[in-house]
Amino acid sequence: MDMEFKKLCSIIVDVLGVDEDEITVDTTFIDDLGADSLDVAQIIMGIEEEFDVTVDSDVASKVTTVGQALELIKNAIDD
Amino acid sequence: MSKKYVKVAVDAMGGDLAPAEPVKGAVQALEKRKSLHVTLVGKEEVIRAELEKYKYDEERVEILDAREVIEMAEPPVNAIRRKKDSSIVKGLKLVKEGTCDAFVTAGSTGATLAGGQLLVGRIRGIERPPLAPLMPTAKGPVLLVDCGANMDARASQLVQFAQMGSIYMRNMTGIENPRVALVNVGAEEEKGNALVKEVFPLLKECEGINFIGNIEARDIPAGDADVVVCDAFVGNVILKLYEGLASTLIHKIKDALMTSLRSKIGALMIKPALKGMLKEFDISSYGGAPMLGLRGLVVKTHGNAEAVEIKNAIEQCFVFKKKDINGQFVEKMGLEQNGKAAGQKAAQEEKAAQEEKASPEVKAAQEEKSQAPAAEERSADQ
Numbered sequence: 001m002d003m004e005f006k007k008l009c010s011i012i013v014d015v016l017g018v019d020e021d022e023i024t025v026d027t028t029f030i031d032d033l034g035a036d037s038l039d040v041a042q043i044i045m046g047i048e049e050e051f052d053v054t055v056d057s058d059v060a061s062k063v064t065t066v067g068q069a070l071e072l073i074k075n076a077i078d079d
Numbered sequence: 080m081s082k083k084y085v086k087v088a089v090d091a092m093g094g095d096l097a098p099a100e101p102v103k104g105a106v107q108a109l110e111k112r113k114s115l116h117v118t119l120v121g122k123e124e125v126i127r128a129e130l131e132k133y134k135y136d137e138e139r140v141e142i143l144d145a146r147e148v149i150e151m152a153e154p155p156v157n158a159i160r161r162k163k164d165s166s167i168v169k170g171l172k173l174v175k176e177g178t179c180d181a182f183v184t185a186g187s188t189g190a191t192l193a194g195g196q197l198l199v200g201r202i203r204g205i206e207r208p209p210l211a212p213l214m215p216t217a218k219g220p221v222l223l224v225d226c227g228a229n230m231d232a233r234a235s236q237l238v239q240f241a242q243m244g245s246i247y248m249r250n251m252t253g254i255e256n257p258r259v260a261l262v263n264v265g266a267e268e269e270k271g272n273a274l275v276k277e278v279f280p281l282l283k284e285c286e287g288i289n290f291i292g293n294i295e296a297r298d299i300p301a302g303d304a305d306v307v308v309c310d311a312f313v314g315n316v317i318l319k320l321y322e323g324l325a326s327t328l329i330h331k332i333k334d335a336l337m338t339s340l341r342s343k344i345g346a347l348m349i350k351p352a353l354k355g356m357l358k359e360f361d362i363s364s365y366g367g368a369p370m371l372g373l374r375g376l377v378v379k380t381h382g383n384a385e386a387v388e389i390k391n392a393i394e395q396c397f398v399f400k401k402k403d404i405n406g407q408f409v410e411k412m413g414l415e416q417n418g419k420a421a422g423q424k425a426a427q428e429e430k431a432a433q434e435e436k437a438s439p440e441v442k443a444a445q446e447e448k449s450q451a452p453a454a455e456e457r458s459a460d461q
Contacts, residue, residue: 017203041156042197048160057157 004051004073008066011046015039025067047073084116084139085400087393088179091121091129092148092166093186095383098122101185102129104389109135111390112397118179120145120170145169148186151382155189159197167191171198174375181376181396183367185384192228195370195377202405204414205372206236209311210379211244212368213252214321215360218302222248222257226314228370234277237261237308238285242412243371244306245288250402251365251395252305260294260304262313267293274310282308287411296320325360363388366395372408376400 009023018033029035029043044060047053047069053076063069089105091098098121105117116139119126123144130140147165149158162168167186171194173179182199184191192210201208209225224240225232232240241259248257261278263271268279270293282290294304296317309317336346367380367388376399378392399405408414 038156038193038196041160041193042200045160045197057160 004077005070007050008047008070008073011043011050012066015042015046023066025065025070027066028064029066030064043069047076051077053077053079084114085112085397086116086118086179086181087396088118088120088143088170088173088182089389089393090166090170090182090184090186091119091126092145093184094380095185096385097185098125098129100384100386101183101389102126103133103386104384105140105393106130106133106135107386107390108393108397109139112394115139115393115397116141117393118143118170118173120166120173121148122146143169143173149190151187153187153190155187155193156197158187158190159194167194168198171195171377174199174373174377177375179375180400181378183378183380183389183392183396185367185380185382185389188227188379188382191377191379192370195373196228199373199375199377202372202374202408202414204412205243205408206239207232208370208372209236209240209243210368210370211240211247212318213362213365214299214318215362216300216302219254219305220252220362220365221299221302221304222306223314223318224306224308224371225311226318226368227311229310230312232274232310234274234281237274237278237310238281239372239412241282241285241288241290241306241308243408244308246407246411247369247371247404248305250404250407251398254305256289257305258291258303259288259306259308260291262296262299262307262309262317263293265293265295278308329357364391366392369395369399374405376405 005025009020012018012023012033013020016033016035016039022033027033029040035043040063041060044055044063048055051073053073055072055076059072063072089101091101094101102119105119109115109117118141120143123142126142145164145166147162149162149165149167158165159168167184167190170182170184174182175198196208207229209229210227211222211224212226213220214223222244224244229236245257245259248254259282261275261282263275265271269276275293279293282288291304294307299307299317300321336342363384367378367384370377370379376396378395380388380392384392
């Protein structure tokens with residue numbers, strides 16, 4: 001498990017109060033973890049803070065799975 | 080600062096009457112509460128110019144410079160994410176960091192609701208923080224939970240609204256055993272939509288609240304309950320209808336009283352009585368609408384709040400902190416002990432109870448189903 005995924009899981013656990021075991025790259029925020037759009041926004045803000053990156057609002061609004069959030073982190077770090 | 084102060088951040092740029100009224104309200108609150116400290120958030124030079132109009136204890140006032148203002152029409156989540164130098168974002172961050180205990184704003188409701196959750200965050204175990212204004216009734220104020228934060232609430236969330244509303248009312252208005260009611264289209268338990276039918280038994284079983292059953296909207300102004308529970312869609316409709324109807328009626332009465340000389344003389348005679356009655360219906364004395372269940376207190380006042388409402392909202396924060404109402408939420412709702420919220424626990428228990436009550440035929444079918452794989456395994460062994 002890479003460091004980015006670990007940190008992302010920690011943000012998700014903190015925001016949603018779910019068990020870390022429930023989270024895989026295929027997990028969807030809304031259907032699997034019971035999140036709503038505000039929760040997802042909170043996770044995106046957590047990502048921005050933790051990784052010191054800025055996520056474009058249009059990109060952020062398309063994130064539905066943990067894998068997509070991970071991809072977003074990796075792209076933002078590469079930029 | 081050796082003395083233990085209650086620290087309240089005030090949005091000096093929020094609302095139609097900013098910065099004059101928020102600053103004036105803050106000064107009035109400082110005058111009244113000697114262990115209060117206020118941080119005014121907004122454009123420093125503008126705040127200083129306002130403060131120069133008053134005498135106040137400078138030791139208990141700070142200014143946090145914020146150059147941006149979130150406008151009412153801006154999309155809330157985007158504004159919170161992008162306007163990091165705004166008075167709302169900076170004020171909420173003071174609460175998040177623990178520098179202040181509470182934040183008061185007359186600014187954008189949407190940004191305040193989004194920012195409360197995004198920046199301050201929920202108490203662990205609280206599923207959703209509701210916005211809970213007090214409304215006037217014939218028998219004193221009623222707390223409407225939720226009126227704006229959660230349009231599609233779940234049953235377990237409404238249970239938490241009832242619990243938090245009950246604790247809040249007990250502490251803030253002194254009602255010993257607040258009557259909690261669920262908004263419905265009839266008094267009978269079997270009435271309503273799927274959500275209220277699911278919530279009713281959970282509230283009936285919920286410990287620590289005085290649940291009196293369903294309430295119809297027409298009985299709210301009569302004061303038949305102290306805490307009225309609903310999702311934000313219903314709550315917002317109730318609140319707006321309440322405000323609109325009250326305003327229309329007052330205008331109609333005024334028009335009627337001005338129609339003839341006789342009615343004008345009559346108006347003069349009843350004026351003191353009418354004024355007294357309207358004062359009873361003035362809820363600005365209770366401050367603003369709190370967002371309950373956050374890791375600090377966030378209070379939203381009316382957009383056109385005058386100094387007195389801001390002052391009362393600051394005092395509301397003072398009492399909230401002094402009475403440790405967040406601590407009471409945690410303790411009385413069993414939030415830390417259970418990890419999951421009491422509402423969720425209640426929902427799980429209810430589900431288990433329903434399974435227990437299932438008819439013998441359903442039970443037999445369930446047992447048969449659960450035994451089927453075992454039977455298949457046995458036959459495979461043979």
